[in-house]
Amino acid sequence: xxxxxxxxxxxxxxxxxxxxxxxxxxxxxxxxxxxxxxxxxxxxxxxxxxxxxxxxxxxxxxxxxxxxxxxxxxxxxxxxxxxxxxxxxxxxxxxxxxxxxxxxxxxxxxxxxxxxxxxxxxxxxxxxxxxxxxxxxxxxxxxxxxxxxxxxxxxxxxxxxxxxxxxxxxxxxxxxxxxxxxxxxxxxxxxxxxxxxxxxxxxxxxxxxxxxxxxxxxxxxxxxxxxxxxxxxxxxxxxxxxxxxxxxxxxxxxxxxxxxxxxxxxxxxxxxxxxxxxxxxxxxxxxxxxxxxxxxxxxxxxxxxxxxxxxxxxxxxxxx
Numbered sequence: 001x002x003x004x005x006x007x008x009x010x011x012x013x014x015x016x017x018x019x020x021x022x023x024x025x026x027x028x029x030x031x032x033x034x035x036x037x038x039x040x041x042x043x044x045x046x047x048x049x050x051x052x053x054x055x056x057x058x059x060x061x062x063x064x065x066x067x068x069x070x071x072x073x074x075x076x077x078x079x080x081x082x083x084x085x086x087x088x089x090x091x092x093x094x095x096x097x098x099x100x101x102x103x104x105x106x107x108x109x110x111x112x113x114x115x116x117x118x119x120x121x122x123x124x125x126x127x128x129x130x131x132x133x134x135x136x137x138x139x140x141x142x143x144x145x146x147x148x149x150x151x152x153x154x155x156x157x158x159x160x161x162x163x164x165x166x167x168x169x170x171x172x173x174x175x176x177x178x179x180x181x182x183x184x185x186x187x188x189x190x191x192x193x194x195x196x197x198x199x200x201x202x203x204x205x206x207x208x209x210x211x212x213x214x215x216x217x218x219x220x221x222x223x224x225x226x227x228x229x230x231x232x233x234x235x236x237x238x239x240x241x242x243x244x245x246x247x248x249x250x251x252x253x254x255x256x257x258x259x260x261x262x263x264x265x266x267x268x269x270x271x272x273x274x275x276x277x278x279x280x281x282x283x284x285x286x287x288x289x290x291x292x293x294x295x296x297x298x299x300x301x302x303x304x305x306x307x308x309x310x311x312x313x314x315x316x317x318x319x320x
Contacts, residue, residue, distance in 0.1 A: 001059025002291055003312035005160060006212055006250045006275030009049075009063040009101075010039045011087025018080060022067055039066070039279060041087060049278075050098060056288035058276075060318060063088050063101040066280065068132035068164045070107050077106035081116050089124040100316070102130035102160050108138070110147050117151060127316050128158030128208075133191045137169055141194035153204035158315060160210040163187035185216030192218045192247065196225070196240045197233055201247070208315055209247040212275060214259055218244055219266035248315060250275030251307065255285065255293045269303035273312040 015026035026040040039045075053061065069084060071077040081104045088101035103120025105113035120126040129152055131140050140148075140161075152159055167173035167183030168190055174183065188211055195201055201209065211218075225240035233240075245267055252275045253259040264272065276290045295304055313319070 002057050002274050002308055003316065003318060004053075004058050004061045004276050004278065005210055005273050005312050005315075006162075006252060007061035007063055007278040008039050008066040008280070009041070009061075009088065009091065010065060011041045011084060011090075014069075014080065014083040014087055015040070017083055018069065021071070022065075022069065041091065046091070050095070052278075052287040053098065056286075056291055058287075058291070060098055060100060061278065062127060062160070062316070063091070063099065064130045064160060064162060065104065066162070066165075066277075068135065069104060070132070070135045072136065074106070074109045074112060077109055078112050078116070081106040081112075085116065085120050085124055085126070088126070092125060100125075100127045100318075102126055102128045102158075104130055105148065107131070107135045107140070107148075108144065110144065113148060114151055117148070121155065121157065128160055128210075130160045130162065132164040133161050133187045134164045134166055134169075137166065139190070139194050141191075141198045141200060149200055149204045149207065153206045156206040156208070158208045158210065160212075161188075161191055162212055185213050188213050188216035189218050189221075192244055195247075196229070196236070196243045199237055199243075201243050202237050205246075210250060210273060210315075211247050212250045212277070213252045214263040214272075215244070215247070215249045215267075219263040222266055245271065247271065248273050248311070251294060252277045252281070252290075254281065255289065257293075257297055260294070260297060264299070264303075269299070269306050270311065272307045273315060274308060 010026055012026050015022065065084060069080045071080060084104050092099045092101055103117055103126035105116055107113050117129060133140060163184040165179060165184065167179035168186045173179060192211060192215055222241040222244060229240045230236060248271050249263055249267060250273050274291060276287065278287065281290055291308065294308060
């Protein structure tokens with residue numbers, strides 16, 4: 001059975017608390033796919049989610065939010081994180097064989113984030129940590145976030161990262177209307193680049209990183225990074241491509257064979273894990289198709305089986 005490492009879910013209580021700070025509001029869908037299956041905890045949505053999982057051969061989803069919940073006020077940020085984590089834990093406890101979740105952190109409030117990580121991993125049963133690629137327009141590679149990486153490294157946890165939908169804070173992207181279509185993939189790439197520059201995977205080798213959307217353009221740039229990138233960062237302990245190949249990358253690519261094959265050749269079958277971006281892609285394709293296309297790419301059967309049925313399961317320690 002498939003494990004979907006990239007699936008979104010928004011509890012109503014969290015949505016009510018965040019209001020317009022976390023669009024779109026639950027109950028106010030803006031796209032056809034989300035309207036059919038709102039990102040919410042209504043009984044209809046949960047039943048539809050499980051039906052779609054069955055139809056797609058997905059045994060388990062690991063839940064996360066599609067946008068950041070980070071708030072400048074510490075008390076509000078803590079409340080937001082607790083509401084969403086409690087909502088995730090509730091659904092996971094009701095469907096323990098089908099649903100797991102990452103723990104969300106009330107960044108940029110480091111002490112509170114460390115406490116919520118402990119609560120999520122030790123009390124709520126979360127299977128990893130989720131961070132957005134930027135926090136209030138600061139990269140999560142910045143030095144103030146080092147205690148988070150140190151604790152994740154101590155625990156040997158999975159870290160799933162996700163775009164903050166900022167369009168890399170660039171008018172060249174946002175003013176031309178490509179925040180979602182292209183900006184998110186550029187955010188994925190900047191996360192990998194910032195990790196390389198700060199040598200975080202090298203210094204914290206026990207963290208198991210998952211980067212979405214096949215890493216954006218990173219698979220096409222490994223050779224260039226090893227030349228020009230290393231020239232511009234002469235003190236790196238390892239080649240940029242070596243760091244990039246330590247990450248796992250989810251398979252969300254809107255069914256693009258060229259994109260998938262580029263990542264497959266760059267990172268290898270062992271470092272690709274199944275993701276869907278549920279329910280965002282359902283504007284354009286059936287949930288089952290998000291995984292079915294992988295079986296039609298002409299991969300060796302052993303590699304196809306690894307990607308679909310083994311890599312993610314092994315990463316999290318799920319039965320497969």
